Amino acid sequence: MDDNEITDWLLAGDPAIRWQVLRDLTGAPAEEVVTERARVAREGWGHRLLGLQADGQWAGGACFPGRGWRPPGPVVGDPDGQPWVATLPTLRLLRECGVDPADPSVRAAVEGVREHCRWEYAGEPFFEGEVEPCINGGTVAIGAYFGQDVEGIVTRLLGEQLEDGGWNCEAENGSTRSSFHTTICVLEGLLEYERAGGTQDVSAARRAGEEYLLSRWLFRRASTGEVVDPDWLQFSFPTQWHYDLLRGLDYFRAVGGAPDPRLARAVEQVRERRQPDGWWLQENTHPGLIHFELEDGDGAPSRWNTLRALRALRWHDADRS
Template sequence: MSDVESWLLAGDASVRWQVMRDLTDASSDEVTAERARVASSGQGKRLLDLYADGAWAGGACFPGSDWRPPDGPVGDPDGQPWTATLPTLRLLREFGVDPQDSRVTAAVDGVRTGCRWEYDGSAFFDGEVEPCINGGTVSIGAYFGQNVDRVVQRLLGEQLADGGWNCEAENGSTRSSFHTTICVLEGLLDYERAGGDLEVADARRRGGEYLLQRKLFRRASTGEVADEDWLQFSFPTQWHYDVLRGLDHFRAIGGPPDPRLADAIEQVRSKRQTDGSWLQENTHPGLIHFELEDGDGKPSRWNTLRALRVLRWTDGASA
């Protein structure tokens, strides 16, 4: 076992079980046992402990005006509140918490019956209006066994001519957004793999083609880097796009890597540190429940895990 794998395995259970599954030769029984600890220990348990009355932080996407972090504010109070139900459930899904754990099912049931979107009062799993939010809702719903057909149907009808999605389409935009598109693609993949009733594979492939035509970070018109921030890796990604997030999505799809991913893969490879880790680089501002890692400029177990499994996929395919 390498030094970096040992370091990863010294982290939270949410990281450990995925390292065991994706990077080591651990048995399926060992992986399952470690995954079960996500809900009962460490950061997963801390998130579940913060659930109350059908929601986290008193809201679906924005905490209620009377909500205050129980241990005082953590993070940037001028940024987005990442403490509400949507970002918290997305984080639990990233942690790989067992959706059948009794505390998890109780919390999700409470969200289904008690949580409403601030925009119009709709039930949480009926979705909102912005496709980036709805993509996250579909991913959460599919993962936690909820019916999100209504949201999926809406997303299928909102796909733009270039193959992607954009939250600004309702304001007249006809060009897709990387940020919105990756949120929707992740949701459609989770829905497809959960056995959803609606056919989404064609829409998902068209959305993937939108990213591939741009090599995951370049402008279609000039080939220039579309946004330098996309070359900075962060976890949690929230609704933001970056190259590592895009690559991890295509890795999750499986199969041989598309040749158009080569530039993005080299971006990831170039950021590996001498100790074998990748750094946290671009934390998205906002209130959080608690710090997951040590901050920007410091080694990140989450970015390292995701980068290593992307490279294992791409290097294995070319071996």
């Protein structure tokens, strides 16, 4: 397929894909993008996800399904993996779909979470956060996106940054080295918070976290230059809390500005994963219970990964054209 055919294939997907293709790849007029984005809450994946909320939560829990919860239909996904159906992963997916926070059905859903959802760890309200920085980073991203007060979580995260610039959920157990997984979750949260007009200055913390990733070329060990984890060279969606190279590169695309030269190795890896037909595959799906399938599984063409790869490469290459 040529680039126009790939674009047409992407535009044949769900509204969550289409509006982002229009915004990031085609240069469509703003009113067309807004109109398409509005459809996310009313049809397709976004509408289905919103319809699965009950009593202010998804699956009866914040991070894990509540006691006694059962899927509304046949089990989808790997029941032996981590469940991805509770409130945190569902709101994370709605944000990634780009559902409009101003839509009345979305506002009602988020208000339900604020009023009724509590963390399993100690019963705190959802938007007051939990204890692990990877969870809290995701919660900040969600809360900032949906217009909720997450100032307390941000304060906590700023106080938990490690000397090497990143974050690690194992710091409470004595770890002094940051984790790619945790760091990307926190960085995404701080960027969303900053863009939402948060009152705290998080720019220095965010830059230090970015430097942690950049000094490792997004996927290599600082000590030896070896690839940290070969799985990071395979791209999945949803990423959940997991890191991979495309997630890291797409974060820097979202930051914008001139690409750092140290992204070149990551960009090369992303280019190499492109298939002869022009798309990228779904790979390394993280096992667990899900609400429903978004695509056709590992080894099949992925609209999500193709969209994310194309827009990251377009941003990177634009600075060199």
